[in-house]
Amino acid sequence: MYTIKEAAEIMNLPASTIRYYDKQGLLPFVGRSDSGYRTFSETDIGMLRMIECLKSTGMPIKEIRQFCLWVQQGDSSLQQRCDMFRERRKAVQEQMEQLKKTAEIIEYKCWYYETALAAGTEAVHRREPEEG
Amino acid sequence: MYTIKEAAEIMNLPASTIRYYDKQGLLPFVGRSDSGYRTFSETDIGMLRMIECLKSTGMPIKEIRQFCLWVQQGDSSLQQRCDMFRERRKAVQEQMEQLKKTAEIIEYKCWYYETALAAGTEAVHRREPEEG
DNA sequence: CTTGACATTAAACTCTAGTTTAATGTTATG
DNA sequence: CATAACATTAAACTAGAGTTTAATGTCAAG
Numbered sequence: 001m002y003t004i005k006e007a008a009e010i011m012n013l014p015a016s017t018i019r020y021y022d023k024q025g026l027l028p029f030v031g032r033s034d035s036g037y038r039t040f041s042e043t044d045i046g047m048l049r050m051i052e053c054l055k056s057t058g059m060p061i062k063e064i065r066q067f068c069l070w071v072q073q074g075d076s077s078l079q080q081r082c083d084m085f086r087e088r089r090k091a092v093q094e095q096m097e098q099l100k101k102t103a104e105i106i107e108y109k110c111w112y113y114e115t116a117l118a119a120g121t122e123a124v125h126r127r128e129p130e131e132g
Numbered sequence: 133m134y135t136i137k138e139a140a141e142i143m144n145l146p147a148s149t150i151r152y153y154d155k156q157g158l159l160p161f162v163g164r165s166d167s168g169y170r171t172f173s174e175t176d177i178g179m180l181r182m183i184e185c186l187k188s189t190g191m192p193i194k195e196i197r198q199f200c201l202w203v204q205q206g207d208s209s210l211q212q213r214c215d216m217f218r219e220r221r222k223a224v225q226e227q228m229e230q231l232k233k234t235a236e237i238i239e240y241k242c243w244y245y246e247t248a249l250a251a252g253t254e255a256v257h258r259r260e261p262e263e264g
Numbered sequence: 265c266t267t268g269a270c271a272t273t274a275a276a277c278t279c280t281a282g283t284t285t286a287a288t289g290t291t292a293t294g
Numbered sequence: 295c296a297t298a299a300c301a302t303t304a305a306a307c308t309a310g311a312g313t314t315t316a317a318t319g320t321c322a323a324g
Contacts, residue, residue: 005270019272020312035320037271050241056234061311075253082245089242092235099231102188103224109182110221113214121207137300151302152282167290169301193281 001031007040011048018048025065026051028072047071057088058095133163139172143180150180157197158183160204179203189224 008015021027022038029047031039040048047068054064067084070077116122140147153159154170161179163171172180179200186196199216202209248254 003270014313015271016313017311024311033271033320035271037320050237053234053237056230057238075248075255078245078249078252078254082242082249085238085241085245088238089235092231092238096228096231096235098188099224099228102185103221103228105182105185106189106217106220106224109217110214113210113217116207117210117214120210122210123207135300146283147301148283149281156281165290165301167301168303169290 002040002045004038004040007038007045007048010045011052013052021051021061024061026061026068028068054088057092059088059091134172134177136170136172139170139177139180142177143184145184153183153193156193158193158200160200186220189220190227191220191223 002010004015004018008018011018018027018038022030027044027047030044031041033039051064051068054067055061063084067081070081070084112125116124134142136147136150140150143150150159150170154162159176159179162176163173165171183196183200186199187193195216199213202213202216244257248256
């Protein structure tokens with residue numbers, strides 16, 4: 001079992017963030033010591049990793065809470081959780097497509113500015129360079 | 133020239149957002165009509181598109197403002213703008229790698245829940261299924 | 265048994281990125 | 295020239311995701 005500080009180090013998160021997640025209902029599974037200290041098992045760390053994964057897909061905390069509640073409910077929520085991950089898959093695919101388009105524009109702009117820099121002026125991109 | 137409403141329609145943004153960007157110094161190039169109305173040229177729309185592109189890379193508004201100021205300054209800021217796009221390229225590459233890892237986990241979870249759903253219980257994932 | 269490094273909480277605060285409101289001005293159309 | 299549909303501003307408000315503070319409790323080491 002880990003303390004909140006250890007869990008924070010493993011997750012590379014501030015302890016205050018983990019407390020905030022707990023307060024938002026994301027960590028209903030976390031146990032407490034006799035003196036009221038949070039105790040994190042390996043399984044709990046695994047759930048924290050899943051939470052961070054969902055967060056990295058842009059999922060808001062409210063929806064992650066719903067997922068955590070479903071996990072608590074056991075097999076009766078399998079369908080909801082399955083649907084949720086399918087939706088996430090779609091969202092991530094869309095993010096990848098968006099990011100690819102963005103990457104192309106940024107790539108073009110890198111070329112644009114490298115060329116402009118070589119010429120000393122952005123004016124090279126205005127028209128075909130004239131001779132003479 | 134477009135009104136703010138037309139620009140908003142083209143960009144698929146609320147007009148209030150465009151006014152907010154202007155207030156934050158992202159649109160120093162936007163002109164005004166005699167009566168003080170913002171007027172957007174095709175070039176301005178192009179800059180708005182660039183702003184949205186930078187935003188989609190997660191760039192904060194303060195940094196986008198710096199870019200917009202550099203554009204205003206002309207050729208003397210070519211090096212800074214080039215550097216900025218190279219940094220953005222790196223950031224986007226990292227985002228793509230992160231997203232790929234996330235996609236793999238989500239994909240695994242889709243399989244995990246589809247399998248669990250078929251079995252009627254998550255328990256199938258605890259160990260090798262026993263016979264008899 | 266005290267000191268330091270942990271832990272707890274509620275509540276206040278911060279930051280980012282807008283949105284909404286209210287009061288007012290402009291312009292195109294019937 | 296009245297009306298509707300635009301536009302302007304400053305200022306207040308909101309939401310989301312934490313962070314910070316203050317007061318207090320716990321525990322291990324010297």
